[in-house]
Amino acid sequence: DTGVSQDPRHKITKRGQNVTFRCDPISEHNRLYWYRQTLGQGPEFLTYFQNEAQLEKSRLLSDRFSAERPKGSFSTLEIQRTEQGDSAMYLCASSFSLEEETQYFGPGTRLLVL
Amino acid sequence: GESVGLHLPTLSVQEGDNSIINCAYSNSASDYFIWYKQESGKGPQFIIDIRSNMDKRQGQRVTVLLNKTVKHLSLQIAATQPGDSAVYFCAETRKTSYDKVIFGPGTSLSVIP
Numbered sequence: 001d002t003g004v005s006q007d008p009r010h011k012i013t014k015r016g017q018n019v020t021f022r023c024d025p026i027s028e029h030n031r032l033y034w035y036r037q038t039l040g041q042g043p044e045f046l047t048y049f050q051n052e053a054q055l056e057k058s059r060l061l062s063d064r065f066s067a068e069r070p071k072g073s074f075s076t077l078e079i080q081r082t083e084q085g086d087s088a089m090y091l092c093a094s095s096f097s098l099e100e101e102t103q104y105f106g107p108g109t110r111l112l113v114l
Numbered sequence: 115g116e117s118v119g120l121h122l123p124t125l126s127v128q129e130g131d132n133s134i135i136n137c138a139y140s141n142s143a144s145d146y147f148i149w150y151k152q153e154s155g156k157g158p159q160f161i162i163d164i165r166s167n168m169d170k171r172q173g174q175r176v177t178v179l180l181n182k183t184v185k186h187l188s189l190q191i192a193a194t195q196p197g198d199s200a201v202y203f204c205a206e207t208r209k210t211s212y213d214k215v216i217f218g219p220g221t222s223l224s225v226i227p
Contacts, residue, residue: 004157033215042203042217043158056214091157102148103215105157 004106006092012112013082020078021109025094032075033103034067035091036060043091043105049075050097082113126224133191135221137204140185144206148215149178149189153200161189161202191223199225 005024013019025032030051035043046065047057051072061067064082069075079086089110093103127133139147145166150158162173164180164187171178177190187204201220208216 040220042205042220043215045214045216048214093157102160102163104160105150107155108157110155 004092004094004104006090006106006109008109009107010110010112012114014114015082015084017082018078018080019082019111020076021090021092021111023075023077023092023094023106025073025075025092026104027073028096029094029104030072030097031095031103032069033093033095034075034077035093035105037089037091037108038087046077079111082111084113087111087113123219124222124224126226127194128226129194129196131194133189133194133198133223133225135189135191135202135204135223137187137189137218138185139187139204139206141206141208142182142185144208146207147178147180147187148205148207149176149187150203150205150217151198151200152203152220158203194223194225196225196227199223 004026007022011019033048034046036046037043045058046061047067049069052069064080067077089108091105091108093105095103148163149161151161152158162176162178164171164178169180175192179188191198201222203217203220205215205217
């Protein structure tokens with residue numbers, strides 16, 4: 001499968017715990033995006049990388065959230081001290097850096113904070 | 115404020131009929147629009163896109179229409195099949211930020227066999 005992959009697909013955690021998600025983009029894509037999606041809503045932009053540089057962060061990305069893409073390939077999204085309101089689907093997308101390029105999404109990681 | 119939204123949250127159609135899903139946007143600076151299909155438990159899947167210098171684009175069984183005068187976007191699905199049942203999102207990117215895709219709330223399409 002040469003599409004965007006995410007791991008894990010599901011995560012259940014207790015409030016206050018830290019969680020980390022991984023995204024592997026399509027290999028030739030140099031842009032990588034993180035979105036959050038709650039039930040019945042469209043995905044909301046969180047942050048994006050061009051290669052290893054994090055170029056934009058949404059106001060939705062609180063201090064408890066951190067994303068990295070150390071080698072410009074895979075990315076991790078960490079949530080510290082999780083809260084019940086963090087329960088959502090976390091989606092990763094990638095694209096090739098051209099004007100108005102299409103973003104291709106992974107299957108997402110569904111997080112449930114108890 | 116700026117938003118991308120859908121007129122109908124749910125749509126039920128008979129198998130074989132054509133489906134039309136509508137979307138309104140509020141920012142005239144938006145210049146690139148995308149339709150995504152999302153099945154339960156999966157990430158959004160790209161269907162078709164259109165740039166603001168076009169008013170119509172066709173794909174396989176799908177057509178996107180853009181009316182910039184009234185800031186309206188539609189997705190037409192011909193001969194709707196049960197496999198088309200999903201939530202459909204319109205999305206936009208804007209001239210000031212090609213990288214940030216703004217999604218609408220979604221329309222749930224249900225195909226009746």
